[in-house]
Amino acid sequence: MTLMRGALLVAGKDLRIETRSRVALQQILPFGGIVVVLFAFALDADHTLLPRAAPGLFWAAVLLAALLAVGRSFGVEEANRARDGLRLSGLDGGSVFLGKAAAIAVELFLLEIVLGVVVVVLYDVALHDALILCCAALAATIGLAATGTVYGVLAGGLRARETLIPLLVLPAVTPVMLGGTRAFQAAIDGAPHDAWPWVQLLTAFAVLAVAAGVVVFGPLLEEA
């Protein structure tokens, strides 16, 4: 089986599980929404600060929700030792990585669309450059999903998975938080020239994270 066919098989499986269990819809999405609303309550006293802080608050909410998505993705592999089934299947580790990362990325994209609407409405943010927003969101989401997937498999087999994943993932995705926030801020300010270097940083991070994941995921799945 080719790398991409295996990846599609795994991604389809993960998305079907999420569609049926509705954990993403009923838990992860509301969690992201609650975080955004709490930030609004916390900063509401200063009406000028909220729109300015919106990009950072948006990406902080996405990061926190992404931790749940990653934990959930590897939680289903631990139940009934499905992870051993993946190992026995003969699927290439790179395929499993790409499939799981793609499924997480799709969930995060949908989450970002909903949270984006909430932020625009609640934080009173005016968007000027949709192309930059889309490019930055695409690159940031891929980098976030890929990094989360690598650390997810590393912590997946451990009993301390729920606490270990945030501890491992959050420092590693600092470039996503930084690049996403700066690119979004520039897009909101209508300064595209300031945004593109951050989009390039996000793209480079995403490419590195995906490449590293394809290489290291298989051994981590075997040994972790």
Place this chain on the structure above:
Amino acid sequence: MLGRFPALAGADLDVETGEILLLSGPNGAGKTTLLRLCAGLLPLRAGRAEVLGIDLARDRKRARASLALVGHETFCYDDLTVVENLRFAARASGHTDADADAALERVGLRRVADVTHGRLSQGQRRRLALAIALARRPALLLLDEPHAGLDEQGRAILEDVVRAAPAQGCTVLLASHELDLARRLATREVRLVAGRVHAAPRVSAEAAHA
């Protein structure tokens, strides 16, 4: 390894193609460890193990392509249906939906094909695990306590599968505490005690006369 102690030590064993080998022994003897080692799910810390002519220390992933394990757990996803779990496992191992559907029929789970794994009874889960193993068309079938949780019909299906295996060129390693049932199937029995092959191999009378 179990802590600082080796789970298996001195387990010197050769299994011929087409054999149905019963691994018996008390709890903690190393039966499950031996099966998981043969399946390539545990690393070999010392010694040498070959499965289907493939050195496990060198290429356990290649060895896995030709074997199937029915373990204590089903390796399934609770939110996928029986047929979805089965087809995913078949496709992932390079087999077809037709292989999956044939296995589904063989274990008698057609009636619950659209029920999610999480809602199956224990016995139905065991049958599904067996179906997943069959869909892989293995040359080596590893069965760890396969009778557990199965009703009479399930046990009959299991016995049919195991008895038919040698004719299909499939070797079976069977670990069980249900010795009366397992000895009816086995062509040879090996007793493991504290990680060692403890008793001389002997041919089970009923299977030898079959």
